[in-house]
Amino acid sequence: PLGLAVFALAAVVGIAMVLGRSPGLTVGALAAAYTLAAAVQWLSEVPPQVALMELLGGWMAAVILAVGVLQAPIDRRLVGAARRLAAVGAARDEEGLVLPALALFLALVVGSGLQSSALATQLPVAVLRPAFALAAAGVLAAVFARSPLRLAAGVLTALAGFQMAYARLDPGLLISAGVAAFQLLFAVVASHFVAMPGRDEGGP
Numbered sequence: 001p002l003g004l005a006v007f008a009l010a011a012v013v014g015i016a017m018v019l020g021r022s023p024g025l026t027v028g029a030l031a032a033a034y035t036l037a038a039a040v041q042w043l044s045e046v047p048p049q050v051a052l053m054e055l056l057g058g059w060m061a062a063v064i065l066a067v068g069v070l071q072a073p074i075d076r077r078l079v080g081a082a083r084r085l086a087a088v089g090a091a092r093d094e095e096g097l098v099l100p101a102l103a104l105f106l107a108l109v110v111g112s113g114l115q116s117s118a119l120a121t122q123l124p125v126a127v128l129r130p131a132f133a134l135a136a137a138g139v140l141a142a143v144f145a146r147s148p149l150r151l152a153a154g155v156l157t158a159l160a161g162f163q164m165a166y167a168r169l170d171p172g173l174l175i176s177a178g179v180a181a182f183q184l185l186f187a188v189v190a191s192h193f194v195a196m197p198g199r200d201e202g203g204p
Helices: 002-019 023-043 048-071 077-096 098-112 125-143 148-169 173-194
Strands: none
Touching (some): 002 023, 002 125, 002 148, 023 048, 023 125, 023 148, 048 173, 098 125, 125 148, 148 173
């Protein structure tokens, strides 16, 4: 039951990451992905300092991306035009969600049946399935991204999924610290492009 609940939470986070269109939802889904990954690590007997390292690294990366969104300049003259075009582009935007939604659905179906017979003890399904769900959602979000924010958030979400599984196999604090440092550097570089004018779609 616990494994099913964790997988369901990972699926919800994945849906928000792949199908969400607002920057606020994207950043929130990223923070939720790292929170879930750290919680699963803690529940699966990974050393607390390793889970805490992933949690803090993920939250800091999400904050850095959020700052990039807030720093993006807004041309107030375009706000009215964007609202008028929103209704016209709504149908087209829904059509653009069909392929990502179908790909995510297939990935979640595959993930719900994953089992690790060779590593049943080291990598139980309660860890493997949500890790796969987050990794697959992150990859799909990056593939279908139409802005630097969604691309960066997708890559970081996929990394959170891989970390969730890898920390269960090799819970090393040094490796976790190195990955956290990479996350922060990646988020800093990505936030530069996120803050550039005309680089993101949707509202806050």
